[in-house]
Every structure is written in C-alpha cells, then in structure tokens.
Amino acid sequence: MPILQGMRARDLLRPRPEGLYCPPGDFFIDPVRPVERALITHGHSDHARSGHASVLATQQTLDIMAIRYGDGFAGATQAATLGETIDLNGVKATFHPAGHVLGSAQISVEHNGVRIVASGDYKRQPDPTCVPFEPVKCDVFITEATFGLPVFRHPPDREEMGRLLKSVAQFPERSHLIGAYALGKAQRVIRLLRDLGYAEPIYIHGALARLSEYYESQGVALGLLEPATVESGSKRDFAGAVVVGTPSAFVDRWARRFPDPVACYASGWMRIRQRAKQIGVELPLIISDHSDWDELTDTIVETGAAEVWVTHGREEALVRWCELNGIAARPLHLVGYEDEGD
Amino acid sequence: MNRFAELLDRLVLTPSRNGKLTLITDYFRSVEDPDRGYALQAITGDLAIAAVKPAMLRALVVERMDPVLFGYSYDYVGDLAETVSLVWPEPEQSANHVPTLGEVVEKLQSASRSDGPGVLAGLLDNAGISARFAIIKLVTGGLRIGVSARLAKQALADFGKVDVAEIEELWHGLAPPYATLFAWLEGKAPKPKQSAKALFRPVMLSHPVEDNDLAKLEPADYVAEWKWDGIRVQAVSLGGVRRLYSRTGDDISGAFPDLVDAMDFDAALDGELLVGTLPQWTGTFSDLQQRLNRKAVSAKIRERFPAFVRCYDVMQIESEDLRQLPFVERRLRLEDFVGLLEPSRFDLSPTIPFSSWEELEALRKAPPHPIIEGVMIKRRDSAYVAGRPKGPWFKWKRDPHTVDAVLMYAQRGHGKRSSYYSDYTFGVWSGPPEAGELVPVGKAYFGFTDEELKQIDKYVRDNTVERFGPVRSVRADATHGLVLEVAFEGLNRSTRHKSGVAMRFPRISRLRWDKPAHEADRLETLTAMLD
Ligand SMILES: [Zn+2]
Ligand SMILES: [Zn+2]
Numbered sequence: 001m002p003i004l005q006g007m008r009a010r011d012l013l014r015p016r017p018e019g020l021y022c023p024p025g026d027f028f029i030d031p032v033r034p035v036e037r038a039l040i041t042h043g044h045s046d047h048a049r050s051g052h053a054s055v056l057a058t059q060q061t062l063d064i065m066a067i068r069y070g071d072g073f074a075g076a077t078q079a080a081t082l083g084e085t086i087d088l089n090g091v092k093a094t095f096h097p098a099g100h101v102l103g104s105a106q107i108s109v110e111h112n113g114v115r116i117v118a119s120g121d122y123k124r125q126p127d128p129t130c131v132p133f134e135p136v137k138c139d140v141f142i143t144e145a146t147f148g149l150p151v152f153r154h155p156p157d158r159e160e161m162g163r164l165l166k167s168v169a170q171f172p173e174r175s176h177l178i179g180a181y182a183l184g185k186a187q188r189v190i191r192l193l194r195d196l197g198y199a200e201p202i203y204i205h206g207a208l209a210r211l212s213e214y215y216e217s218q219g220v221a222l223g224l225l226e227p228a229t230v231e232s233g234s235k236r237d238f239a240g241a242v243v244v245g246t247p248s249a250f251v252d253r254w255a256r257r258f259p260d261p262v263a264c265y266a267s268g269w270m271r272i273r274q275r276a277k278q279i280g281v282e283l284p285l286i287i288s289d290h291s292d293w294d295e296l297t298d299t300i301v302e303t304g305a306a307e308v309w310v311t312h313g314r315e316e317a318l319v320r321w322c323e324l325n326g327i328a329a330r331p332l333h334l335v336g337y338e339d340e341g342d
Numbered sequence: 343m344n345r346f347a348e349l350l351d352r353l354v355l356t357p358s359r360n361g362k363l364t365l366i367t368d369y370f371r372s373v374e375d376p377d378r379g380y381a382l383q384a385i386t387g388d389l390a391i392a393a394v395k396p397a398m399l400r401a402l403v404v405e406r407m408d409p410v411l412f413g414y415s416y417d418y419v420g421d422l423a424e425t426v427s428l429v430w431p432e433p434e435q436s437a438n439h440v441p442t443l444g445e446v447v448e449k450l451q452s453a454s455r456s457d458g459p460g461v462l463a464g465l466l467d468n469a470g471i472s473a474r475f476a477i478i479k480l481v482t483g484g485l486r487i488g489v490s491a492r493l494a495k496q497a498l499a500d501f502g503k504v505d506v507a508e509i510e511e512l513w514h515g516l517a518p519p520y521a522t523l524f525a526w527l528e529g530k531a532p533k534p535k536q537s538a539k540a541l542f543r544p545v546m547l548s549h550p551v552e553d554n555d556l557a558k559l560e561p562a563d564y565v566a567e568w569k570w571d572g573i574r575v576q577a578v579s580l581g582g583v584r585r586l587y588s589r590t591g592d593d594i595s596g597a598f599p600d601l602v603d604a605m606d607f608d609a610a611l612d613g614e615l616l617v618g619t620l621p622q623w624t625g626t627f628s629d630l631q632q633r634l635n636r637k638a639v640s641a642k643i644r645e646r647f648p649a650f651v652r653c654y655d656v657m658q659i660e661s662e663d664l665r666q667l668p669f670v671e672r673r674l675r676l677e678d679f680v681g682l683l684e685p686s687r688f689d690l691s692p693t694i695p696f697s698s699w700e701e702l703e704a705l706r707k708a709p710p711h712p713i714i715e716g717v718m719i720k721r722r723d724s725a726y727v728a729g730r731p732k733g734p735w736f737k738w739k740r741d742p743h744t745v746d747a748v749l750m751y752a753q754r755g756h757g758k759r760s761s762y763y764s765d766y767t768f769g770v771w772s773g774p775p776e777a778g779e780l781v782p783v784g785k786a787y788f789g790f791t792d793e794e795l796k797q798i799d800k801y802v803r804d805n806t807v808e809r810f811g812p813v814r815s816v817r818a819d820a821t822h823g824l825v826l827e828v829a830f831e832g833l834n835r836s837t838r839h840k841s842g843v844a845m846r847f848p849r850i851s852r853l854r855w856d857k858p859a860h861e862a863d864r865l866e867t868l869t870a871m872l873d
Contacts, residue, residue, distance in 0.1 A: 149414060149415055149418055150407070150411050150412075150414075150415050150428070150429045151415045151418060151419055151425060151428040151429055152428075153428060153471060155470075155471070163348070167352075170364060170365070170368055171361070171364065271428070272418075272419055272424070273351075273354065273355075273421075273424060274419070274420060274421065274424075276355055277354070277355060281355065282355050282356055282357070282361075283352070283355070284355070314414075314418075316414060317411055317414045317415075320408070320410055320411060320414070321408075321411065324408055
C-alpha cells in the first residue's frame, strides 16, 4: 500500500526549515540551523554546520568539522561506525558509506518497519580517497540531484587527469592551475596524479594544507606537497608546475604569481562547454564527487525503493524519470544547500 | 575521431594564438594521414558534407529518449549539437571500434540525402560524447572554434618550419587530405610542385571608421571611392587559367560562366561582383542573390542578371606583381587596364573627389546610387597588404535603415536566456488603413540591453494571446501593441515570406513605448526601399 506507507514515511522524516527532521527520534539530518541533535552525512559546509548541541557523525566527519570550525564546533559529539546501528528514542539509525568524500555516509533511519535512506551527497565512480558507496535496500530513498539531468555524464576520472598530464607536457613553459573544492576534490585530484605516475612536487594553496594533511594521516598518500607561495619560488620556478587551489583563489591576486597559467577546473559542471567558457576555464576536467545521471538512476533502481524523494539540484528531471519508470517520486524542498562547486 | 574531438574541445577554450598553434601542430605531429588532412580541411572550412538540418537531429534523438527529458536538457544546455552529443543513449553493445575521422568523413560524404540521418545515427552510436559533438558539428556546418584558415596555415608552417607564405602560395594547388603537403613538411618528400595556376592572392581588408579616427587623418593623404553592396571578389586569369575567387579564397568560377568567359586577360583584379547591364543598370543585392549559392544557373537567370565586376584594384598584370606599389600608382595602371576589357563585364569603381571629411560625410549620406553602402577611404601611398592592417584602408558605412514595427511573437531564448522571451518577430501594417493587418517582416534577438530584455519579457508575459510550445503570440492591434524600432542593413526580395521582403542583419535599436501601434510603419515603406 504505497500511499499508507508514504504517509508513514512522512511521519518518520519530514522537511522543516532547519532541515530534514525525524519526529519519533527527535533529530535532524544535515540541519542548516543550530539544533539540539544533528546527524551529519559529511563535512561539506552546506551539510555540516557548527553550533549544534550534539552531533552524531563518522569519526572522520567529526575530525573534518573540527579542522574547519575548531574544537568547539558542537556541544557534544558521538562517532558513528559504518554499518553499526544506533538506537535514538526507538529509531534505528545506521551510517553506510556514500563514496562522496572522506568520512561521507548515507544515513538509514528505520522505525515501525519503514526504512528511509538519506544518502546525503554520493557517487558511484571509484575514488581512491574514500570508501565506496554501498547500496542499501529501503522503502524511501532520498537522493541528491546536483547533476540530475541526462546531459551530465561524468567520464572516468583517470581519462580526465590524462588530458591534464598531456597538457602539462604540451605547455612546459606554463603552469597548470587546477581549481578544486578544498575538501575531497583537491585530494582526489592530487591522488589521481600520483596514481598516474606524476612524481613532481605539487603546489597547493594554503586553504588545502590542513585537510590534505588530515587525508595523509588517514592513509591517503598524496606525495610531496609544497605551498604555492611566492617565497617558495619565483615566477620562473612555477613554469611546468601543477598547482591546486580552491576555485575562489583563482580570481584573487594569489593567482597572479604564476607564469601564463592554464586555468583548469575539476568539476562536474565542466561537462557544459558554455559553463567552462563563461568562467574562463581553458582546460575543463570533468571530475565530480556527485553522481551523474546514470549513477543516480542506477542507484535508485538498486535500492529497490518504492518511493524517491529528490533534493538539492535539478529535481524535475529525476522526478520525471521516476514517473516513467513507475517509481513514486517527489521533490523535497529543502533550503540552504547550494550548488557545491564539485 | 577522439583525437580530433579533443583538439576541437581544446581549441574552443584556448584564447591565445600561440596556445592554439601549439595544439594544432602537436595534433599534426601525432596523427597520421589521412585523418590530419581531413582535420585541416575541416578547420579551414573546406570540408563539405551533406548537411543534416537541426530538425532532423532533434527527430533522431527524440526517437531514442523521452521528449520531456530531452526538453529539460536542451533548455539547460542551450546548444542543440551539444545537448544531443550528451544525451544520445549509448547502445547496449558498446562499440568495439570508434570510427576514425577519415572513416566518418568518407561515410558521410558518400551517404545519399535519404540515408544521411541513418548513417549519422550509426556513427553517433559508435562514438563517445566528445566525438559525437565533433561529428554533429561537422554535419551541421560551422565548427566555430575560433581558428581562421590563416592560423591553420601558420600551424602548418610551424609544423614544417617553413615560411607561411610558402604554404599560401601552394595552397590552391593542393587537394585534401593533403598527403603530399604533410610529407614535405615532415621532410619525407620534396616540396609539392605548384601545379595550379591563377592562384588566389590573400585579400586586403579595411577597418570601420570609428568615432575619432578621421579627425586625426589628413584628407589630402587619402582617396575615396564608393563601397558597393555586392560581394568582394578576385578575378584571376593567368597562364591560360581563369578563376573567380570569393574574399576568402573559395573558387566560385562555376556559378559565373558568363563572367569567366569574358576574362580574356592576363592579370589579377580585385573588385565587387554585381549584376546588371552596363553602363545603364546595376542590380540590387537581392538581384545578385539570384546568382549566388546555386550549383547551376539557368540561361534565363544569366540573361536577366548578367554578372560583372566593378574593379577596385589590380594586384598583378602579366608577370608583374604590383602589390608593393602605392595605391595611386596601382590605380593608374588599373584605369588603363580596365579600359581594354569587355565593357559589359568590367568597369571601374569611380573615385570621389573631396577636400574635407565633412564634404565626404555629406556624400556618404546621400549616395548617388541605391547599391552603395558607404565609402572606402584608402591611403594614397598604401601597398596592397594581405589581411586587415590598421591605418591604410577604412570603410565608412552608410547609417543603417530603421523602421518602426510592432511586436507580434516572442520565443524563449537558449542558454543564459532560457528563462526569457528574447527572440522577437515583428510586423508592419499592410492593407487599407482602416482595416489594416500586421504582416511579419523579420525576427531579431539582439540590440537591446539586459534591462530592456526584462521589460520586454514582462510585456510578453502580460500580453500573451496564445501559446504554442516556446512561442507566445502577443496582443498587437491598432489600439494595443509594443512598437520596436528595428535597424537593418538592407532589404532583399523574398518569396519565402508573406511580406515579400527579408531584412539583412535586423536588430532592435529602440523600444518605442511612447508610440501607438497604429503609427508603426507600413509595408509600402519597405517595398519602396527595394527599388
Ligand atoms: Zn558534499
Ligand atoms: Zn551537498
């Protein structure tokens, strides 16, 4: 009885201005405002905010939040182990890997025989910097739709990095500046370069230093990283270099120290030529930590969910696809989650 | 195909000339024949493939996917070729062989009109996203990668470490896929013999006059002549070979046998191709269009619209290259030379005496012939230089025509404008004044500011009469309607439009919120401009 189940599902999780709320368990998932009890899927700033009274998340997500917000980011913290179920006022919550960034998890919430999986952000492409996504059978699957249009198809990440290395060889007198989100994307890009045999030092913007160190401490080897500061080299020294920085760093004065840089940007948005052109990217690298269209639709099928709730992104196309495939679907109008630049 | 697709993707986003040259020369170095030759042909714009219309492309894709999902996708991306390349469903059995560029070109060139779409679909099934985009760009025409034929030739020169002039000299004697050229540039074969005679010579172009240009120039240093509204051509007849070239070096001799017959001279001339019976009658641009872009021209049309060249310049006479001479000396040689030619096929573009820029401006505003689109100003001492050097030659165009028309239909735009009604069809009044009706006379989608776009968009939404797909018809009658001042460069006769006229380069020049709809212009105003 899908309708009855739907109603029960909505009793278990529902959108509130603060975020997705679980009335029987009295907790929020990825709330955008300070709340009493927050369950957090991963460390990206639109999902993980500071100021909650208590936070339940994976140890890695807690560590990342402490790096970004300082130790006092929450009143109390509790680490969730992947695959272990925790009882919250009779609601069973389980964290499962989401394959998005280091520490990222989906949160399964189960009560009175109904299971909803809030997947947070997720992807299915292999990523050497985090644990792969695990599909979880559920009644309702809450999916993101950042790249929820059939035009988004991410190529294999190694192919993209291969194009970068080719360009580095082609333009030895220029530096290659890669814009990459500070948490996850930057470390993945660096790790991919290493996996492809790139052994030179990689220069990084200061905003990436602590997170990259943390990745190293968690067993993600990144090779020799050097700060991309003027003290570390003159313009000439950066000729032929690969530099990784946050996308926003490329427009400020920091970027002027590099010789005739090739502007690269590692993002799923780079699939659209006009988008690359508009922001002056010369070498788009289509590398995303989110699912592309095929990953989204394949995952929905794999979860076996009878109903899908679609959140942050292009909801309408994914809802349409679900309808065409006989799956009940509705957009979940949550506010506060922006297009992440990844 | 993948390497060509990758080259296109990179060229589009590489702003610097040197960067582009590196990418192209590296491509020539790493790709074998005949693929690199076809790539060169595609980049220089010489690759002719049976065209596939956008509507056909759209039909192919919606046979394969949900039209609603396609609609969302197209709205988001804004470019049809790119959207189709992205959403094209990968076949169940993945391709074991991605076709090479050579295979793609050969398959498409040998496809008949009726099996063209099927062949295209088969190719798209076997290609990845980037390759699909490149294939679609090839069949829909216009790669738009910001690489001129000249830059491609420079890349060839860099690749073979020779002077670009050597490439240009040889160019018209070579045929795709240019295997002999590449072999020479790689040092594997001798330089190809200059087999072709009557080669194209790179054309000299002018800069438009801008606001303060003339104040800085001394009128006595310049000669002025009319700028005729035909097409710029080069008539070369040397060593018994006769060729008529367009400005970009395309050989258009085939469409003008009457003119080529009369090229019984030994010289290379620069001039404007026009139609008419000299000296009495010079036809309009729409008359000239009867002779353009046609494979074959009937005898009847040739008789009604005989082609002739109004000569501007001379580059060579017999074996003497005149390009280094000052303009005034070339002009004297030209005057003597044209006097010897068949008078119904060649005449001289007259110079305009003037002593001040004000005087010339007055002449420019009131030209003695409707086929004149402005004046050319040329430095007396200017040599004939290939390209568009700044300084020696200027064009000073007549101000555009304007007409007040009424907004009739609006269509949603693409890309950044996909949420706005930004493409406008407008009309003018026709029929008896008391029971007039609007007839559409053109379409424009630029000329307005972002702020004005918002205002028109709101107007369209508030005054919609009917909606069909992305188009809305807007209330437009004698008492109610938005008047647009439309500027345009010229007017052609058209049998495809109900109004009988088609505008060249129409754009919105002003929004006339103040003007009542019934005061907009009448069709007769436009038809009068045709004659
Ligand atoms: Zn995220
Ligand atoms: Zn997110």
